[in-house]
Amino acid sequence: MQDNPMTAPASFDVALRAAQARITDYAHSRLTGADDLHAAMRYAMVGGKMLRGFLVLESGRLHGLAPDAAMNAALAIECVHAYSLVHDDLPCMDDDDMRRGQPTVHRKWDDAMAVLAGDSLQTFAFELMAEPVVGPHALAALRTLAQSAGKDGMVSGQMLDIAAESAETPLNLDQITRLQQRKTGCLIEWSATAGAVLTGADPAPLATYARALGLAFQIADDILDVEGDMNKVGKALRKDEDAGKATFVSLLGLDAAKKRASDLVEEACEALHPYGDDAETLKQAARFVISRDN
Amino acid sequence: MQDNPMTAPASFDVALRAAQARITDYAHSRLTGADDLHAAMRYAMVGGKMLRGFLVLESGRLHGLAPDAAMNAALAIECVHAYSLVHDDLPCMDDDDMRRGQPTVHRKWDDAMAVLAGDSLQTFAFELMAEPVVGPHALAALRTLAQSAGKDGMVSGQMLDIAAESAETPLNLDQITRLQQRKTGCLIEWSATAGAVLTGADPAPLATYARALGLAFQIADDILDVEGDMNKVGKALRKDEDAGKATFVSLLGLDAAKKRASDLVEEACEALHPYGDDAETLKQAARFVISRDN
Numbered sequence: 160m161q162d163n164p165m166t167a168p169a170s171f172d173v174a175l176r177a178a179q180a181r182i183t184d185y186a187h188s189r190l191t192g193a194d195d196l197h198a199a200m201r202y203a204m205v206g207g208k209m210l211r212g213f214l215v216l217e218s219g220r221l222h223g224l225a226p227d228a229a230m231n232a233a234l235a236i237e238c239v240h241a242y243s244l245v246h247d248d249l250p251c252m253d254d255d256d257m258r259r260g261q262p263t264v265h266r267k268w269d270d271a272m273a274v275l276a277g278d279s280l281q282t283f284a285f286e287l288m289a290e291p292v293v294g295p296h297a298l299a300a301l302r303t304l305a306q307s308a309g310k311d312g313m314v315s316g317q318m319l320d321i322a323a324e325s326a327e328t329p330l331n332l333d334q335i336t337r338l339q340q341r342k343t344g345c346l347i348e349w350s351a352t353a354g355a356v357l358t359g360a361d362p363a364p365l366a367t368y369a370r371a372l373g374l375a376f377q378i379a380d381d382i383l384d385v386e387g388d389m390n391k392v393g394k395a396l397r398k399d400e401d402a403g404k405a406t407f408v409s410l411l412g413l414d415a416a417k418k419r420a421s422d423l424v425e426e427a428c429e430a431l432h433p434y435g436d437d438a439e440t441l442k443q444a445a446r447f448v449i450s451r452d453n
Numbered sequence: 454m455q456d457n458p459m460t461a462p463a464s465f466d467v468a469l470r471a472a473q474a475r476i477t478d479y480a481h482s483r484l485t486g487a488d489d490l491h492a493a494m495r496y497a498m499v500g501g502k503m504l505r506g507f508l509v510l511e512s513g514r515l516h517g518l519a520p521d522a523a524m525n526a527a528l529a530i531e532c533v534h535a536y537s538l539v540h541d542d543l544p545c546m547d548d549d550d551m552r553r554g555q556p557t558v559h560r561k562w563d564d565a566m567a568v569l570a571g572d573s574l575q576t577f578a579f580e581l582m583a584e585p586v587v588g589p590h591a592l593a594a595l596r597t598l599a600q601s602a603g604k605d606g607m608v609s610g611q612m613l614d615i616a617a618e619s620a621e622t623p624l625n626l627d628q629i630t631r632l633q634q635r636k637t638g639c640l641i642e643w644s645a646t647a648g649a650v651l652t653g654a655d656p657a658p659l660a661t662y663a664r665a666l667g668l669a670f671q672i673a674d675d676i677l678d679v680e681g682d683m684n685k686v687g688k689a690l691r692k693d694e695d696a697g698k699a700t701f702v703s704l705l706g707l708d709a710a711k712k713r714a715s716d717l718v719e720e721a722c723e724a725l726h727p728y729g730d731d732a733e734t735l736k737q738a739a740r741f742v743i744s745r746d747n
Contacts, residue, residue, distance in 0.1 A: 196604055196612045246572060251564035270545035271615055274568065275608050278540060278575065282603030285579040289596035298592050302583035309576030310490055314569050318490045321565055 171443030178213040182233050189234070190283075199264050199276035200283070203241045206259035206393070208451075210376075210444070211350040212237045217441055218354030218365055221434055227292045232300065232353050235287040236346060239308050242280035245273050247317065253398075260393035281308075293357065300349075300356045307345035316342025329405035336374065344373035351441075367430035368441065375423035376448045378416050381406040383452070385413065391452045420449045465737030472507040476527050483528070484577075493558055493570035494577070497535045500553035500687070504670075504738070505644040506531045511735055512648030512659055515728055521586045526594065526647050529578040530640060533602050536574035539567050541611065547692075554687035575602075587651065594643075594650045601639035610636025623699035630668065638667035645735075661724035662735065669717035670742045672710050675700040677746070679707065685746045714743045 186204045190197050212233035219229030248255040248263040249270060256266050265273035287293075288301040306312055319338040323330050330338065351369035352362035384399050385408050399406050408416045427445040431438035480498045484491050506527035513523030542549040542557040543564060550560050559567035581587075582595040600606055613632040617624050624632065645663035646656035678693050679702050693700050702710045721739040725732035 190604075192604065194609070194612065196609060200604065242572075246568055249564075249568060251568065270543075274540050274543060274545065275612060277572075278536075279604040279608040281572065281575055282599050282608065286596060286599035286603060289592050289599060298583050298595075301592075301595070302580060305576050305580035305583060309580060310484075310486065310494060310573040314573040314576065315488070315490060318488065318569055322489075 171440050171447055174217065174440050175208070175210070175213050175444070175447075178216050178233070179207075179209040181216075181230065182209050182212040182237055185230055185234050186237070189287075195268065195272065196275060196279060199268055199272050200280055202261075202267065203245050203264050203276055203280060204237065206261060207237065207241065209233075209237055210448070211240055211346060213444070214347065214350035214369070214441075215353045217444070218351055219357065220354070221365075221437055221441075222354040222358040222360050224354050224358050225292075225294065228294045228297075228357055229354065231287045231290055231293050232357060235284040235304065236350050236353070238280045238284035238287070239304070239313075239346060242277040242284070243308075243313060243317070245277040245280065249273055252317075252321070255395060257394050296357045296359050300353060303356065304349055307349045312341055312345040313343075316340070316345070323404060324402060329403070329409070331405070332407075332410050335405055335407065335410065339374060339377040340370075343377055344370065347373035347376065364430050364433050368427045368445070371423045371427035371430065372445050372448060375420045375427065375445065378407040378420040378423070379449045379451065381408045382413065382416055382420070382449075384408075387452065417449075424449055465734050465741055468511065468734050469502070469504070469507050469738070469741075472510050472527070473501075473503040475510075475524065476503050476506045476531055479524055479528050480531070483581075489562065489566065490569060490573060493562055493566050494574055496555075496561065497539050497558050497570055497574060498531065500555060501531065501535065503527075503531055504742075505534055505640060507738070508641065508644035508663070508735075509647045511738070512645050513651065514648070515659075515731055515735075516648040516652040516654050518648050518652050519586075519588065522588045522651055523648065525581045525584055525587050526651060529581040529598065530644050530647070532574045532578035532581070533598070533607075533640060536571040536578070537602075537607060537611070539571040539574065543567055546611075546615070549689060551688050590651045590653055594647060597650065598643055601643045606635055606639040607637075610634070610639070618696060618698060623697070623703070625699070626701075626704050629699055629701065629704065633668060633671040634664075637671055638664060641667035641670065658724050658727050662721045662739070665717045665721035665724065666739050666742060669714045669721065669739065672701040672714040672717070673743045673745065675702045676707065676710055676714070678702075681746065711743075718743055 183204065187201060190201050215233040215236055216229050219232070244258060245264045247253050248258055249265055255263055257263065263273070264276055284304070285301065288297055288304060293300070308314070316338055320342060323338065348366055348369040351372065352365045355362035355365055381399065384406065389395065407419070411419060424445045428442045431441055477498065481495060484495050509527040509530055510523050513526070538552060539558045541547050542552055543559055549557055551557065557567070558570055578598070579595065582591055582598060587594070602608070610632055614636060617632065642660055642663040645666065646659045649656035649659055675693065678700065683689065701713070705713060718739045722736045725735055
């Protein structure tokens with residue numbers, strides 16, 4: 160087993176689990192408050208795959224980013240992701256009772272706690288990015304994090320998603336691709352390029368990788384929603400179909416959706432060419448997103 | 454009338470209105486999106502006193518901070534304040550229908566929009582602070598903004614406030630002072646010290662000023678809740694008394710609360726001694742917070 164995933168490529172499976180453990184430990188070491196707010200923040204961070212944080216650590220390793228800087232950025236992106244899930248699960252949004260195999264924050268506590276825990280997870284993400292350990296390019300990375308997460312990024316994607324539910328005609332492929340790019344693609348791209356941005360290197364190859372990966376990830380999510388086992392996925396499934404929502408599966412058909420996801424993974428892997436063998440773990444990550452069962 | 458409040462002290466009344474107009478114009482110039490999310494964000498920014506933004510501009514003027522840097526910081530703090538009001542007004546929190554004389558965001562749109570508009574206002578605040586125009590001390594100011602707004606600052610104050618509502622015994626004076634310091638004091642202190650922090654100057658005198666001002670402001674709010682005219686204040690009053698909540702008025706009595714607020718204003722003004730006549734507008738601001746009727 161690879162002891163330190165910052166120093167050499169490891170097999171994806173090992174690297175993802177190591178990243179998850181290290182980010183979770185760091186989250187717990189930074190969120191030590193004894194009050195319910197801190198407890199809810201810690202709770203919301205538990206059990207995620209932490210693919211975004213893993214991408215930050217891997218892109219950091221590829222560019223020789225200091226491990227402490229990479230860890231702050233990895234926890235920051237996982238806090239943004241966790242905040243968005245806590246708010247999306249609220250009764251006034253997607254109204255979900257289960258997340259990552261456990262009751263959602265508003266079911267475990269109440270709606271007010273979910274609003275506030277989500278709010279403070281977002282704030283904490285920016286606090287982490289503003290700490291001196293992140294280094295001389297912190298402000299540039301922080302700015303793109305805000306752009307990726309906010310009114311023209313993730314939140315606008317969530318808005319488009321809500322609007323689509325009450326629209327008279329289902330979204331077409333262009334519209335759903337744009338929705339996905341905003342709702343999940345922006346933050347996946349930020350994660351995969353963080354190591355380049357934080358070392359002042361060219362983020363273009365990793366951005367190309369991330370755009371293909373992000374789209375493949377969403378198509379795989381739609382496939383899981385149709386084919387998945389709720390006990391493994393850890394949340395309610397078949398909601399899109401029940402709601403009559405357009406998905407990549409409903410628009411393309413199941414087989415064509417799988418083919419498209421597979422083609423995107425190849426595109427993602429080709430974009431990593433400049434990194435040679437060092438990028439093997441990221442290539443495995445791309446293959447993982449379309450083969451996962453949760 | 455003072456044309457440019459950045460270059461010389463103006464009377465408080467003129468300076469506050471000028472700051473409010475300039476910050477509102479800047480908010481509209483930055484939030485131009487045609488979608489409902491941007492509309493809700495603009496709506497949430499309208500009609501506030503913008504005392505926090507005014508404090509940023511004034512402390513910036515005292516320290517010779519570039520006007521564009523001050524304006525980004527002023528809009529940032531008003532976005533944080535607006536986000537906190539939009540979320541606090543939600544049915545699962547304070548459940549208020551009116552704010553600043555108009556329907557709250559969740560009444561005008563719905564709860565989901567209020568969650569998302571609040572979320573993206575917070576994100577936008579950090580985006581503004583991360584823009585190059587803010588200058589070489591941006592990261593330090595951004596970090597203290599996150600600390601002041603988050604799990605150990607404003608959000609924890611809101612948590613304490615919610616917990617107090619269901620507590621068996623009302624808060625005592627120490628507890629309510631701590632709650633106020635977190636819920637509103639932290640961001641007032643950040644605002645008043647922003648000009649010093651963003652120019653690398655000593656923020657201590659302005660911090661002392663702000664701590665006294667923030668406490669006086671909250672005491673004045675409690676007095677307004679008892680004595681105010683809802684048509685002027687623009688939101689529901691007498692809620693604290695009806696809920697049996699401890700306030701500075703219930704703990705000190707009305708006359709002693711007024712005396713305490715007045716003493717704090719004198720303390721605030723004395724702290725401004727190092728700035729001489731340049732701080733006249735900030736002194737007037739301190740006197741305003743205990744004489745306002747809204």
